Amino acid sequence: MAQLLGPLLRGALLGFVCMSGKEAPQLAVEVKVPAEPVSTPVGQTTELSCSYSTSVGDSFALEWSFVQPGKPISASLPILYFTNGNLYPTGSKAKRASLLQFPPTGGVATLKLTDVQPSDTGTYLCQVNNPPDFFTNGLGLINLTVLVPPSSPLCSKSGQISVGSSAALRCSSSEGDPRPVYNWVRLGSYPTPSPGSMVQDEVSGQLILTNLSLTSSGTYRCVATNQMGSASCDLTLSVTDSSKGRVAGALIGVLLGVLFLSVTAFCLIRIQKDRRKRPKETYGGSDLREDATAPGISEQTSARADCSNGLLERPPSANTVSTTKSKLPMIV
Structure with a gap:
């Protein structure tokens, strides 16, 4: 009897507490x-x-x-x-x-x-x-x-845009929520590019073009899109043939070299002709050169005259002239 009374009392007490909690x-x-x-x-x-x-x-x-x-x-x-x-x-x-x-x-x-x-x-x-x-x-x-719909994206390019090289085209919008995805398309009708030559990332907006050829030239469009709308930008790609540029550069160099040699040869020929036309100076046996030193004049006097750079000559004295004349042979 006592063993059954304990559980009953505990159950009644628990029920009272629960009822008290509901009413609180x-x-x-x-x-x-x-x-x-x-x-x-x-x-x-x-x-x-x-x-x-x-x-x-x-x-x-x-x-x-x-x-x-x-x-x-x-x-x-x-x-x-x-x-x-x-x-x-x-x-x-x-x-x-x-x-x-x-x-x-x-x-x-x-x-x-x-x-x-x-x-x-x-x-x-x-x-x-x-x-x-x-x-x-x-x-x-x-x-x-x-x-927010995408704002007008900005298109740009980098790399060497020439035959056989690679180029990267980029596209990005400053606004857009959710974040826009980007898709590149080529405008116009062109030959289908080889597999792997055009690889694009829709998240970053980058398009990689490999093994460029002259047929890769054209207009490319980037379209930014989210659930609110889309916007686009265009970019024109002009692929050049660098090998033709090297040939043209070499040809120009050869032409410049030939022109230089021609001008040099012409100048040399002209100088030779001028020398041939210049008259020769002759002197008679009885003529005395103005710059010749008269007999009897000392070497010291001649040296002083040379030091004056030819601008001023010292005239011989009277005694020297007479002495010189007396030493000349008489011709009958």
Whole structure:
């Protein structure tokens, strides 16, 4: 009998505790938000749903805040407050943010955001405070993505654009969410390229062209696409034959060499003709050169005359002249 009384007492006590727990008031704020991320096209209006359950009293307060992608929750920035029956929008989104239901005391705290921009992409925090309901944090998180069509991409090229070489064509859009994919096409009708000569990466927007030929020349178009739309840019490729360039360069070099030799030969021939036309100077036996040294003049005098660079000659004295004449033979 005593063995059966113990379990019965324990069961009755447990039932009383359970009944007492059901009758106790639930002092806890419960916030509900969408589990899936929200996507909205740029320029449109979005509604971020937030509902809550609590015993609303005079101390009820609601706060919406925003944190940019990649940053911690502690870095969130306020959007609006509701407390004591008043709404206080704040921050850069103040003019575009409002509550779907006002006042938000009926369990609905949905945020309405108009004219969404790419900078609105991020995480939004819906927080409800209602003392003495402190048993939960009363916080809900919603991820918003603003959908943006690709901006006009920029096309560029690199590499040696000549026969037999390789080239890289690149394409990139500065805007676009989700991230655009890129596809290169060649405009016009051309022979089908050989397998492996055109390799493109849809994520990076790069097109690799190998073993270029003259038929590789033409216009190539890059198309950037996401679920919001597409944009494109064109690039013209002109493949040159470097072997022809080398032949032309060698031919030009030969022609310049022949021209140089011709001019040199002409100048030499002209110089020879000028020398042949120049008259020869002859002297008679009885003629005396003006620069000749008269007999009898000392070598010292002649040396001094030479030192004057031929600009001033020293005339012989009278005695020297007479002496010279007296030594000349008489011719009868």
